[in-house]
Amino acid sequence: MTRERRGFRLFKAGYIDRNGARRTARRWYLELRDPSGKQRRLVGFTSRTATEALGAGIVRLVAHFSATGQLDPSLERWIGTLPERVRTKLAEWGVLDAGRLGASRSIEEHLKGWADSMRQRGAVEKHIVGQVGRVRRTLDMAAAKRLSDLTHAGLLRVIEGLRDGGTGPTTVGYYLGAVGSFYRWAMRAGVASANPAASVSKPRLDGRMTRRALSAEEQRALVAAAESGPTWRGLSGSDRGLLYRVALGTGFRLNELGSLRVGDFDLSGNPPTVRLDGRHAKNRTVAVQPLPGELALHLRAAFASRMPTVSALPLPADRSRAAKMLRMDLDAARRAWISAATDDAEREERERSVFLRADCDAGRIDFHALRHAFVANLKRAGVPLTMAMLLARHSDPKLTARVYGGLSVADTQQAVDALPQLDTPTTASGRATGTDDATPSGDSVLARCLAQIGTRGAISGGAGRRTPAATTGEETADGVGENAVFRARKCNGPSWIRTSDQQIMSPPL
Numbered sequence: 001m002t003r004e005r006r007g008f009r010l011f012k013a014g015y016i017d018r019n020g021a022r023r024t025a026r027r028w029y030l031e032l033r034d035p036s037g038k039q040r041r042l043v044g045f046t047s048r049t050a051t052e053a054l055g056a057g058i059v060r061l062v063a064h065f066s067a068t069g070q071l072d073p074s075l076e077r078w079i080g081t082l083p084e085r086v087r088t089k090l091a092e093w094g095v096l097d098a099g100r101l102g103a104s105r106s107i108e109e110h111l112k113g114w115a116d117s118m119r120q121r122g123a124v125e126k127h128i129v130g131q132v133g134r135v136r137r138t139l140d141m142a143a144a145k146r147l148s149d150l151t152h153a154g155l156l157r158v159i160e161g162l163r164d165g166g167t168g169p170t171t172v173g174y175y176l177g178a179v180g181s182f183y184r185w186a187m188r189a190g191v192a193s194a195n196p197a198a199s200v201s202k203p204r205l206d207g208r209m210t211r212r213a214l215s216a217e218e219q220r221a222l223v224a225a226a227e228s229g230p231t232w233r234g235l236s237g238s239d240r241g242l243l244y245r246v247a248l249g250t251g252f253r254l255n256e257l258g259s260l261r262v263g264d265f266d267l268s269g270n271p272p273t274v275r276l277d278g279r280h281a282k283n284r285t286v287a288v289q290p291l292p293g294e295l296a297l298h299l300r301a302a303f304a305s306r307m308p309t310v311s312a313l314p315l316p317a318d319r320s321r322a323a324k325m326l327r328m329d330l331d332a333a334r335r336a337w338i339s340a341a342t343d344d345a346e347r348e349e350r351e352r353s354v355f356l357r358a359d360c361d362a363g364r365i366d367f368h369a370l371r372h373a374f375v376a377n378l379k380r381a382g383v384p385l386t387m388a389m390l391l392a393r394h395s396d397p398k399l400t401a402r403v404y405g406g407l408s409v410a411d412t413q414q415a416v417d418a419l420p421q422l423d424t425p426t427t428a429s430g431r432a433t434g435t436d437d438a439t440p441s442g443d444s445v446l447a448r449c450l451a452q453i454g455t456r457g458a459i460s461g462g463a464g465r466r467t468p469a470a471t472t473g474e475e476t477a478d479g480v481g482e483n484a485v486f487r488a489r490k491c492n493g494p495s496w497i498r499t500s501d502q503q504i505m506s507p508p509l
Contacts, residue, residue, distance in 0.1 A: 007059035008032035010044075010052060030055045034093040035066045042089055054086070058095075065095055084109075091190055105191065107139055110147060114185050122284055134178035147183070147192045155179065155196045169203040176202050212363030213376035213404075218333075218356050219248055222326075225333035232325060239314045240329060242302055244370065246274075246313060249295040251374035251392050254322055254367050256280055258315045263308030265291075265299055272296040287393055323366040327358045330365060375404040 009031040017023050028044040028051035042058075044051030057078055064072040071079075079087065079096070084105065090096045111132050118128045141161055142154045155176075162172050179197045186192035214222065227241035235243075247257060259280035266273045276287040291299070303312070316322055334356035341347035354360040363369075371392075378388040389400040 007063075008055040010048070010055060027051075030058070032058060033062070035062055035095060040089075040093060042086070054082075058090070061090070061095055071096075088190070107136075107144070107147070110186060110191060111136060111182075113189065114182055117185060122279070130174075131178045131181065134175045135182045138175055138179050147186055148194075150179075150196050152196045152199060155200055159200070173202040176200055210363035211369040211372050212360070212365055213369065213372040214365065215355075216377070216380070219244075219373060221333040221337060221356060222330055223248075225336060226329040229329055229332055232328065233316055233321065235314055235316065235325070238302075240325065242298060243313050243315070244326075244329075245295055245298055247367070247370040248374055248377070249292050250274060250289050251371050252276065252289075253282060253371060254315070254319055256282070257313050258311075258319065260312040261308065262303050262306050262310055262312045265303065265312065267291075267296050267300050267303070272299075281393070283393060283395070285393075289391070326365065326367050326370075330356055330358050372404050375400060 011029050011031070012027075013025045013029055015023055015025065026046050028046070028048055030042045030044050030051060032040055032042070032055065034040050042054075044054055057075065061072060061075055061079075064070070064075075079090075082090075087096060114135075115128050115132050118131070119125075138155070138158050139150060141158045142150050144150045144154070159172055159176070162175065167175075176197055180195060183192055183195040183197060187195060223241050223244050226244055227237050229237040229240070231237070232240070243257065246252070246260075247254075250257075252260075256276055259277065260274065264275045264277075266275070272291040272293075274289050274291060276289065278284050278286040281287055316325060337356060338347060338350045341350050354362060358365045375388055375392050378391060383391075385397050385401060389397045392400055392404060394400045394404075
């Protein structure tokens with residue numbers, strides 16, 4: 001059915017149903033021209049009268065916009081009553097700009113649309129609620145009724161208000177990130193024309209929390225204290241000890257550990273592995289992580305009589321209490337370590353030490369610090385940076401190198417101890433390095449240094465002449481020569497460690 005009207009065509013479309021019968025659509029359609037003269041079609045309503053009124057209003061809107069380049073002020077209230085799908089079409093045709101389209105919807109409608117888009121991308125509900133809450137509070141503090149009401153200057157005033165209220169720089173950065181993400185979505189959706197957070201820099205995080213990676217000795221003490229400790233909020237000591245072992249052996253985050261089921265562990269494989277579902281991983285990617293042999297033994301014993309579908313690792317009912325649980329076991333381990341001192345002097349020295357201390361200048365210990373310890377274990381083992389990044393499931397090697405796995409002074413001391421000694425050797429083997437065991441002259445320091453690593457005969461004494469072994473790199477009858485020097489150098493120090501074709505193992509706990 002077609003009805004001609006001034007400036008538009010009103011009709012009902014026909015179609016063929018599944019039985020082959022010809023039908024007429026329930027809704028009326030409009031056909032009209034946009035400001036550029038292009039023919040457009042718009043779905044109207046089931047009511048012919050309402051669709052006619054819609055067509056007449058759009059014709060007036062287009063005519064005024066074509067003549068003046070602006071909207072007809074008398075139609076602004078009418079535009080606000082239109083369905084969202086109609087306003088979106090008008091914006092696509094160029095009749096409404098993004099700011100006008102955004103102004104026709106409430107802020108809560110925009111926030112709901114943004115939340116829905118995050119859910120479609122797979123964001124967890126906790127993240128969505130936090131992001132929406134930060135944007136809502138920011139808009140409330142700016143007294144914004146429409147998206148365009150939040151300007152660059154207004155956002156700066158909100159930031160200043162947050163700081164005056166005691167909000168730290170990290171949290172302020174979260175607010176800026178949420179506002180920027182919201183307005184970027186709004187611009188893609190065509191409901192905002194500018195992003196007020198685009199030119200606002202996040203505050204410097206000089207005072208951000210620094211986590212400390214536990215040393216291997218501290219990790220062993222923590223696990224031992226937990227396994228021998230009392231039940232805490234329904235979690236036995238053995239449960240807590242196993243949880244720490246898995247966290248230190250996989251580097252998984254707290255929520256990732258809570259998502260694991262017994263069936264996710266393949267303890268009979270070679271090597272044994274654990275599979276993390278992409279729905280629970282931070283990067284939304286499935287991960288299959290190899291397990292250290294010692295950890296696999298403990299897991300086999302713990303899972304021997306458990307069904308594959310049950311939770312593998314008991315966690316506190318309130319996961320925010322996990323840090324408190326860890327600090328409780330850490331304090332117990334420190335008290336036991338201090339009590340084991342043999343005399344008062346040693347006890348005082350241990351009390352001044354930061355060993356097993358939850359907070360110190362080097363950083364603090366919370367549950368996520370166990371992930372830092374996992375990366376530190378890989379670094380101590382000499383694992384290449386790319387492999388550590390892969391096992392930590394980082395996307396940027398700079399994050400692995402700079403933020404995670406900070407080594408302690410004791411770790412760096414081992415590296416320093418691997419540097420070559422520079423003192424001239426005075427032992428008998430050092431003296432008998434000249435030709436025919438003659439005492440070398442004072443200018444043959446190199447010969448004496450080579451003698452310290454067992455290279456007799458590689459270089460002659462007083463004259464400093466090279467022997468054939470030193471010249472060709474072949475070994476002498478004693479098995480020494482330049483090849484021997486190279487082997488000694490290759491085995492000296494962590495910078496010469498190679499981990500290829502070796503199973504990566506965390507320190508025994």
